Amino acid sequence: MTFPRWPLAGVAALLLAMQAQAADGQKIYTQGGANPAAMACGTCHGADGRGMAAGGFPRLAGLAAGYSAKQLEDFRSGSRANPIMQPIAAALSDEEIQAVTAALAAMPAPPMAGVGRGEKAEGAGEVLALRGAWERNIPECVACHGPGGVGVGESFPPLAGQSAQYLRAQLEAWRQGTRKNDPNDLMGHIARSMTDVEVQAASDYFAGLELKEASQ
């Protein structure tokens, strides 16, 4: 008769663990980690995780957990240099990173327009996004980041729903070498081939996709 009790106990333990982890992640987001240096994410990234454009703080809501976890590890190692995030990432434990990134992935992403490659392209940003600049080996942005830049898997983050300030800052960081945490320099070589006008235009384009949707 002891047979059925074990699986039940196992399931109960698992449920408890999952609940505890989810609660932890949410708590880290709103109140910070166990180490006081791991400040609450929501202070800068917004209560809903949608970021704060003026400060250049990106949206985190809806980002794949694997992507966010890698960024935190890269802040620690310095392959993604950032004076604000480096000490915070260093103060988070591995378990806390796992919990908070899972919580982020579960937060709802903003509604986004999935503009695909078939659409007509108007303006420098949209031309780069949907047609690329192949004479400089720059593929269409959406060829990797998905229609409308919604993001693909754990390695190609969403561009839509990010502010132009944040997107431009990342492209600049790749150009200057302060961000070099992309697989096989896939993004770095593109950023270094982009013109200043393209950096601004592409940032404005993807930031604008969300606004378009929100105003409808």
Add this chain to the structure above:
Amino acid sequence: MKAVISALLAMTVGGSLQAAEISMDDQSQLTQKASKTAGEPYFQPPQERDLPANAYGELVEQGRAIFVDTQKYAAEYVGNGMNCTNCHTEQGRKANSAPLWGAYPMYPAYRKKNDKVNSYAERMQGCFQFSMNGTPPAADSHVINALTAYSYWLSTGAPTGQELPGRAYPEVPQPKDGFDIAKGRQIYAEQCAVCHGDNGQGQKAGDVYVFPPLWGRDSFNWGAGMHRINTAAAFIKESMPLGKGGTLSGDEAWHVAAYMNSHERPQDPRLVEGSVEKTRLRYHANDGVNLYGQKVDGVVLGQGIE
């Protein structure tokens, strides 16, 4: 009597498989004779912004949309997760990536091998049947009309019946000691899996493929030109990883192409009498380097996948 029965059988089978009728049965590779001197520019297709704002411009735009997002704009004819532009990069414009301006002016094309003349529509129907593992649109369908208009427009000013430099994927010589699937597996893990997935399954955003599946159910079938290791190696060397073409060595391109094409994929729609061996002899034995009907790791490839 036996011959009569066979003929009758063939007719019956042919009749019941009307949908799978083969539009362009010769899918073997083209010769590449065209060359150019260094510094001489490739043919330059016209710019999209110069398209006229009339019915012609609209049809060309529709053809372009089908070409880059075949999943969406020609869904009923596509049987896998591919788009035309997956193999013909830069919307079919890029030299050395099988650009449409290199293909369109070469049709109607005579193939000595089977003493047939194929139209451009038939060539595209072949793409749908093999590379897209789908159903070919009718020659007078909107999809074929729009793709033809797009190809014609990209070829504006190109000479007809003349091989243009850059029309194919530049050939890459086979490694001195042959290809090595194990090395290919390693290269795949390091260079390709980030986009195409650990098991060649591709990657989606929502339910839309962004990175095409390289083998398995949703990839090109055993009749597609890309199933040839030499063709895949040439494509990979030129265009992969996307935006970083030319960074793999020729040998690496061969190894990883062999790894990709040593996996099972949908059956060749030209399957002869249900026999992989007969199909191999008829269509694959003299078609570049390929593993159809060959034993890899103790398993004969070319069984197909449902």
